[in-house]
Amino acid sequence: MNLLEKVKLEALNGNPCSIEDAIKISKSFDINDICDAADEIRKKWNGDNMDTCSIVNARSGKCSENCKWCAQSRFYETGCKEYDIIPHEEVMKAVKMNSEKGVRRFSLVTSGRKVAPADIERFCQIFRDAAKVSSISLCASMGLLTKEELQKLKDAGVNRYHCNLETASSYFPSLCSTHSQEDKLRTIRAAREVGMEVCSGGIIGMGETLEQRLMLAQEARETGACSIPINILNPIKGTPLQDEAPLSEEEIILTVALFRLVAPKCNLRFAGGRLRLSEKATRRILRGGMGGALVGDMLTTVGNNIDQDRDLFTELGFKW
Numbered sequence: 003m004n005l006l007e008k009v010k011l012e013a014l015n016g017n018p019c020s021i022e023d024a025i026k027i028s029k030s031f032d033i034n035d036i037c038d039a040a041d042e043i044r045k046k047w048n049g050d051n052m053d054t055c056s057i058v059n060a061r062s063g064k065c066s067e068n069c070k071w072c073a074q075s076r077f078y079e080t081g082c083k084e085y086d087i088i089p090h091e092e093v094m095k096a097v098k099m100n101s102e103k104g105v106r107r108f109s110l111v112t113s114g115r116k117v118a119p120a121d122i123e124r125f126c127q128i129f130r131d132a133a134k135v136s137s138i139s140l141c142a143s144m145g146l147l148t149k150e151e152l153q154k155l156k157d158a159g160v161n162r163y164h165c166n167l168e169t170a171s172s173y174f175p176s177l178c179s180t181h182s183q184e185d186k187l188r189t190i191r192a193a194r195e196v197g198m199e200v201c202s203g204g205i206i207g208m209g210e211t212l213e214q215r216l217m218l219a220q221e222a223r224e225t226g227a228c229s230i231p232i233n234i235l236n237p238i239k240g241t242p243l244q245d246e247a248p249l250s251e252e253e254i255i256l257t258v259a260l261f262r263l264v265a266p267k268c269n270l271r272f273a274g275g276r277l278r279l280s281e282k283a284t285r286r287i288l289r290g291g292m293g294g295a296l297v298g299d300m301l302t303t304v305g306n307n308i309d310q311d312r313d314l315f316t317e318l319g320f321k322w
Contacts, residue, residue: 005023005026005027005031006030006031006035006036006039007039009023009024009027009039009263010042010043013039013043013266014043014046014266016047016266016267018220018223018264018265018266019263019264019266021213021216021217021264023263024216024260024263025212025213025216027263028212028256028260033252033256033259034286036260036290037255037286037289037291039259039263040258040259040260040262040263040291041289041291043262043263043291044262044291044293046266047266047267047268047269047293048269048293048294049293050319050320051320051321052293052294052321052322053107053269053271053293053294053295054104054105054107054294054295054296054297054311054322055105055107055108055109055141055271055296055297056107056109056296056298056308057108057110057143057296057298058088058092058093058096058109058111059088059112059113060087060088060110060111060112061085061088061112061114061117062074062082062083062084062113063076063082063083064084064113065113065114066114066115066180067114067115067178067181068178068179069178069180070177070241070243071168071177071205071208071235072238073238073240073241075241078240078242079240080238080240081239081240087124088110090128093110093128093132094131094132094135097132097135097136100136100308101136101137101138104312105297105298106138106139107138107139107140107141107162108136108138108139108141109140109141109142109143109162110125110129110141110143110144111142111143111144111164112143112144112145114145115145115146115180116144116145116147117147117151119151122147122151122154122155123154125155125158126157127158129142129155129158129159129160130158130159132159133158133159139161140159140160140161140162141160141161141162141164141201142160142163142164143165145165145189146165146188146189147189147192147193149196152189152193152196153196155198156197156198160198161198161199162200162228162229163193163198163199163200163201164201164202164231165186165189165190165193165200165201165202166186166203166204166231167183167202167204167221167222167225168204168205169208169214169218170214170218170221171183171221172214172217173208173209173210173214186202190225190226191225199228200225200226200227200228200229201227201229201230201271202222202225202229202230202231203222203227203229203230203232203233203273204218204222204233205233205234205274206218206232206233206234206235206257207234207248207254207275208243208246209243209246212253212256212260215260215261216260216264219260219261219264220264220265222268223265223268227268228268228269229268229271229294230261230265230268230269230270230271231271231294231296232258232271232272232292233273233274233275234249234254234275234276235248235249235275236274236275236278248278251279251280251283254283254287255286255287255290258270258290258291259290259291261291262291269293269294270291270292271292271293271294271295271296272288272292272294272295272296273295273296274296285318288315288318289318295315297311
């Protein structure tokens with residue numbers, strides 16, 4: 003039995019692949035064989051239900067943090083649109099639209115280190131009202147909140163909290179200095195303590211090595227995350243990463259498949275950066291370990307059309 007077969011069988015039993023073995027596999031096997039193995043593992047643990055989610059940028063720009071990839075940081079001149087908390091009626095409209103189109107989850111995402119304590123109740127009321135107009139699952143991404151603040155969101159109907167690790171712990175300090183991964187891990191632990199599910203992943207293509215990408219997958223899995231969003235860097239003019247060389251499509255396809263070997267039970271979520279990929283690469287990724295997708299517009303870039311995504315996912319054998 004070769005190494006890929008051995009790792010696949012272990013993953014089908016819920017046992018993750020080591021980073022060392024994943025690197026060996028990347029160098030020793032055909033990429034399509036790796037993708038086929040990853041897809042088999044995805045089917046075992048996530049089934050064929052495409053776990054879709056949609057986000058609304060509920061507060062944009064003027065962020066106090068210096069994350070080198072982000073258009074919303076106040077440290078960089080990017081032309082990012084800036085506004086305070088989104089009007090209540092716009093959120094309700096978005097909730098209803100996504101629910102009617104069959105999207106499974108809906109999240110509010112805010113810029114900044116964290117939502118101010120004074121604004122937590124305002125967001126809680128938005129979530130309570132959203133729960134009244136739709137049965138869509140509610141998520142939030144509001145920064146480095148405390149356990150008490152997360153409990154208020156949970157009580158308002160939010161069942162999943164999103165807090166990206168962004169990259170491997172060994173690489174994070176070179177990309178951001180205004181907060182640490184330990185700050186993020188503290189929030190993730192608190193979210194789990196109040197009974198929330200956790201969604202935590204990151205961005206690939208920020209200058210990290212393949213090993214560091216796989217470290218991200220391993221570290222996200224170890225947080226207890228049930229969902230790992232994978233974003234592909236979209237270099238934004240004005241940020242320090244504006245001239246970062248893009249990953250090749252083959253590198254992206256391989257990374258996703260290896261993520262599945264390292265985090266077999268987690269639902270890998272196709273997030274930002276999809277529009278830069280060819281249709282062929284997108285199809286290979288969707289049948290190469292990916293089990294979820296962010297649909298509609300993203301934060302500061304335009305996303306895929308929901309109806310087009312539904313048609314593509316259905317064609318590839320997923321249930322919408």
